[in-house]
Amino acid sequence: MFKKLFSIILLFFAVNASAQCAMCKAVVEGGNETIAEGVNNGITYLMVFPYILVGLLFYFIYRHKKGTKN
Template identity: 65%
Template sequence: MLKKTIFLFFLIFISTIKSTYSQCAMCKAVVENGDESMAEGVNNGITYLMVFPYLLVGILFFTIYRYKKRAKI
């Protein structure tokens, strides 16, 4: 059951990657008109903002997993 869920999640994740390649017009304009350090700053900001939702979802799944494992014992 768990392997099927992980596989399904991975399959959905891979199939939605192409749609996440798009970028907002403001970010694109700033990067195109700025220098390399500005582009690096935008990329670092995007990475910083992207990490926290994944951490929260990971913590949620870990908590559910731990709860279910304790319930079996």
């Protein structure tokens, strides 16, 4: 159990990865660093919420399962 929890926590503190779709990459390769940073920040911002929602879902499932055992 501790290993799973540690792995999940580690995922939240992972180093930022700069990944883009093909169109975003073409725009970023134009050379303007502020635009590139903005695109990467936007992608990171959009990807945070699905992970939070999935994490909350698993938390509530865990809490529900733990409550039904007693």
